[in-house]
Amino acid sequence: MLKQIEGSRAVAEAVALCRPQVICAYPITPQTHIVEGVGEMVKDGTLTNCEFINVESEFAALSVAIGASAAGARTYTATSSQGLLFMAEAVYNAAGLGLPIVMTIGNRAIGAPINIWNDHSDSMSMRDAGWIQLFAETNQEALDLHIQAFRLAEALSCPVMVCMDGFILTHAYDRVDIPMQAQVDGYLPPYEPRQILDPADPVSIGAMVGPEAFTEVRYMAHHKQLRALTLIPQLSAAFERQFGRASGGLLRSYRTEGAETIVVALGSVIGTVQEVIDEMREAGTRIGAVSICSFRPFPLAALRDALQNAARVVVLEKCLAVGLGGIVSDGVRKALSGIQLKGYTVIAGLGGRAITRASLLQLFTDATEDELEQVTFLDLNAEVVNHELERESAARRSGPTAEAILRRLGTVASHIG
Amino acid sequence: MFQVRIHGRGGQGVVSGAEMLSVAAFLEGRYAQAFPSFGSERMGAPVMAFCRIDDREIRLREPVMEPDALIIQDPTLLHQVDLFNGFGPRGYILLNSTRAFEALGLTEFLRKLRFERVCTLPATEIALKHVGRAVPNVPLLAGFAAISGQLRLASVVAAIRDKFPAALAEKNVAAAEEAYAMVKKIRETADAQAN
C-alpha cells in the first residue's frame, strides 16, 4: 500500500511485518523515530507477540538481543554513532556467536567532535566485526532491506546491519510502498534457530576457544560471509519476484555502459549522483555510477566486473580513514587488483555537510579531466583550515580546535547548503 | 520538479508544514519528498525544511538550493538569515506578516520579481483565530496552494486531516480555508492588474 510517511516510520512498519518477537533499544538521534514507531505498535496492540524492552544503554540493548536470539526469538534493535561504539563488544560477540539479529543503523558521524548529522563513520567502525552490512539508497529500499535482512540473517546464522542515512533518509517523508502481511509471510518463514537454549536439549554457547581451534572458528565466519555473496543476490531476486520491485543485491550500476568515468558511492547520495550523471551524459560525457549495497561482504568480483572497463574510478565516500584517505576506496582498489586505471578518493558529506549537485558537477568534471588529487575533501574550506594551522603554530595553548574553527565560521544558522 | 523551501523558527511547525505539503502532493498522485535541516533542536532557533514535488521519482537529496517557492514563517528572519539564497526572479514567496513587503524593507528586492507570485499573509493571526495557537504553518500551506496552483485546496485539507486528530484538524481546516480564500483573492487581483 502506497503511503507518504517518514523513512523511520516506513522501517518501523517493515520491521513489524517481519513478526519480530523481541525488540530492545536505547534512544539515540537519529534512530529514535524507528524505535518509537515499533514501541507504539507493540503498546497499542498493532504488533502482537512481541516484547518491547526499554533498556538502559546500547550495550544492554544488544546484550538483551543476544540473550533473546540465543533463546530462539526473532530479535531486532537499532542504533547510531556513539551507541554503536558503546555496544562494540557486543557487536563482535553477536557475530562470533552466530546470532541472526537484525539491527538498523541510522548512519551518523562519530565524535569527537560530537555531531548528530549523517555520515558513514559509525557503520564503517564495525565493518570487520563479522556482521553483514547493507546500505539503502532510498527509504523504499531501507524498508525492503529489513525484510531481506531477517531472511538473510536466519539463513546464515549471521547478524545483519541495515544502514540508512540519518536525517536524509530517516527523517525524510517519501512515497513508499508498504507490503501486505501475507506478502512478507510468503517471503520470510518463521525463525528456525540453528542453536537454541533449550532444557530439553542442552548446549553451552560461548565457550572459550584456544589457539588450537580459534583460526578454524574464524575461518568459518569468513566463509559464511563469502557464502553471503551468493545468497544476497538470490534473496534480492526472490524479493523482486514476491514484491514486484528490484531492491538490494550486491551493487547496482547506473549508465555504466561505455562509461570512461565511474563514480562509486553508498547510500542516499547516489540519488544526487544520478542526477548529475544524467546532466553530464546529456552533454556527451561518458560517465556512470555504481552504488554498493552490500558493503560486507564486500563484492570484489561484482565490483571488478562493473568497473574494469572504465578509465577512471571516483570513489565518493562519507567516511574517512584518518591519515590514510578512503575506506571504501581500499575495497575498490582491492577489487581492481591488477587492473590499471586511475582511481580517485573523494571524502564528502562528513558530519552531515550537504553534497550538492553543483559541487558534484564540478568534481566529476575535474575527474574526467584528471584534474583531481588522489584524495580530495569535497568543499573543504581551506581558508579556515590554514587559519587554524597558523593559530596553532603561533601558541602552545591554542585551545580546542573545533571551537576555534566554529568561531572562525561565524553563525551557521544562515547557511543553506 | 517544483522545489519549496520553508524558513521559520523552532516551534512554528516548519517541519510538519513541509511534511503536510508532501502528503498533499502525494494525495494528488504525485511524488514528493520532504525533509528538515536540523540545527540543534530548540524552540526559537532558525530552522529550514524542504519539499520537492515531481511527477516522477525524486532522486535528488541535496537541500533545496534553488527554490521555486519560499515560505517564510517568521519575518524576524528577514535580515538574519540569507533567506533568498538561490531564489530566482520567477519564484513564489509567501511571507507570514501583517505588514506589506514595503514596510519590511523589501521594495527594491520585489521589483525584480513577478509581483503576482509574491504576497504577505497574516498566517499567525489566522491560526490564532481558528486554532488558538500561534503556529502559522497551515495557513501558509493553504496560501502556497492558492498562489502557486501547485496543489488543490482539497488536497491540503486532506493532508491536514491526515496529520491532526479530528477536533484539531477541523480548526486547522477552517484556518486553511480562510488563508486560501485570502490569497486567491490577492492573486486574482494581481493577475487582473498584470493584464
Add this chain to the structure above:
Amino acid sequence: MTETGEHMATEMQEVKFYQTGTFTVGNRLLAEDERSVQANMQRTNSLNSGHRACQGCGEALGARYAIDAAMRATGNQLIAVIATGCLEVFTTPYPESSWQIPSIHSLFGNAAAVASGVAAALRVTGNSATRVVAQGGDGGTTDIGFGCLSGMFERNDDVLYICYDNEAYMNTGVQRSSATPPAARTATTMAVGKEPGNVFGTGKNMPLIAMAHNIPYVATASVANLRDLEFKVTKAMGIHGARYIQIHVPCPLGWGSLPADTIKLARLAVESGLFPLFEAEHGELSGSTKIRSKVPVEDYLRPQKRFAHLFGKEPDTARLARIQAAADRNIARFNLLPQ
C-alpha cells in the same frame, strides 16, 4: 526409656546437634523435602565434575549447590547465563563444558542483560516453565556489570542473579574490585607503602543496592551454610521478577588461605559479622541469620595472607579496630546477635 524401662511412645524424638560450630544435620534425620539436593542420587549435577577450578574453590562449591537447587526448584527447566570470570573459565575449558544444562556465556559486563533477553524470549514464546539464572563474580556484578544489573532490577525482569563474591578480580590475577574489603592485599592494592593493601573506601554494598531497587527478593548466603544457600535459592525460584543473591565464596589463591580452610573462613566471616546473612523483600529486611558465637575479626583475618601485613611484630591495631567497627555496625544494622 524411663526408669521402669517403658517406652514413652507419644514423645517426639528430639534431633540433637552433634558437630560443634555448625547446624549441619545428617540428611537421614530430616524429612525428604528438607534434605540437601546434594544428598540425592538423582541430583542433576548441573555443574559436573571435571571442571578446572582450584583446590578448595569456594565458587565451584557455591555454584554447584546453587544451580542444583535451582534445577530441583524448577523441575530441571533452567537456562544459565554466565559472565566472563572464574566460573566461566573453569567450567568451559575448550573443548569441554561441565555444564549439563543450557548455558550461554556472552561478555563480562552483560550477564544480567543477556538473561533479561532470554527471559523475554521465553515469555514471548509462551514458555512459563523454563526459568533463567544469571551468574557473575563480584567484578562482573558490582563493577562492569553494574549498569546492566540495575537495568534488569528496574525492569523487574524474571531473572535470578547470583553473584559469587570472592572480593576481587580473581580470574585475571587477583586485582581489586569495588567488592574488595579494606586493607586486603591484591595485585593492584599491594601491601606496600603507608597504607598497605586496599584503602578504606565507602564500600559498595550490592545487596543493599539491590534492595534499593525494591525487587521482590534479595539475600546473602555463604558456602559456610550450604543448606541455607539451597533454601534461599529454592525460595528465590518460587518468586517471579528480579531477584538477587550474593554468595560469599572464599578463594584460597586470591586470599592466600589454605584450600582446606575455605568453609571455615566463610563461617568465620559470618560469625564475625563481616559477612551478614540476611533476606529482604521489596526493599525491606525480612530476616537475618543470628551469629551463634561471635568471633573477633582477627580470627577471620589471620589465616589469610592477603591480610598478613596487618599482623606481625607491630600489628596495625588502628586499622584492625576500623575493620572490627565495620563488623559491629553490620551486627547492629542486620540484627545479627540474639537479644
